[in-house]
């Protein structure tokens with residue numbers, strides 16, 4: 001185990017006091033320390049949003065991508081250096097709205113990435129508009145009569161798309177979240193960690209108390225088997241009255257994307273001698289000239 005203080009940056013978070021992002025930041029540092037990682041082992045890739053400032057507040061490699069584009073940047077980084085532990089971290093708007101198409105396709109590819117979605121059911125940074133996960137009827141500045149659209153269910157969507165690790169955490173329970181993040185980082189393949197993250201400034205409905213009264217730990221249930229797809233599908237649909245947190249579905253052993261790319265079998269791309277790509281380019285040139 002390393003020391004979580006290794007991951008503390010000099011930057012002070014500008015989040016509102018009591019924002020759920022504080023719990024996620026602390027849990028992530030604790031999880032990296034628990035996995036005995038050092039800052040140089042880790043790359044955090046974020047998008048745009050309150051929580052997407054996370055790479056500034058963590059002492060590790062970091063990349064702040066365009067809105068909704070953290071997933072393709074992280075996939076590229078994974079192909080360039082598959083020795084890195086890569087964590088994509090951004091909000092529900094960024095991950096499921098603007099980046100919704102990438103969400104579906106990264107699942108199909110199954111690269112070894114951990115995808116943490118800070119799900120506060122609202123667009124926090126831009127002052128509280130309803131987001132893809134806001135419940136139908138949610139009242140905001142842009143939906144004064146209540147959101148007309150149905151909310152998406154990221155857990156069911158990930159399962160239906162074929163994800164090999166689907167989980168949910170709660171920012172108000174950092175101890176449980178730390179354990180969950182460690183499992184997600186250890187998983188070989190794409191791992192979704194949807195985190196219920198109260199936005200104390202704009203979302204006055206889905207508060208800490210609202211979540212506390214509903215969440216239950218699926219891991220505590222004796223006999224729950226996350227490899228049972230049908231059982232997991234039943235839990236994936238639970239919302240409103242009872243909300244499961246923990247590993248809802250896990251399939252082990254499916255090859256990752258990078259394991260199936262022939263060029264990566266000789267080791268991480270950045271370690272390979274530059275002659276290889278040069279030879280390859282020359283042979284392509286010869287084919288067309």
Ligand code: SF4
Nearest residue numbers: 016019050124199200
């Ligand atoms: Fe957190 Fe909401 Fe404040 Fe953004 S606006 S920092 S999500 S509490």
Ligand code: MG
Nearest residue numbers: 091092122123
């Ligand atoms: Mg949000």
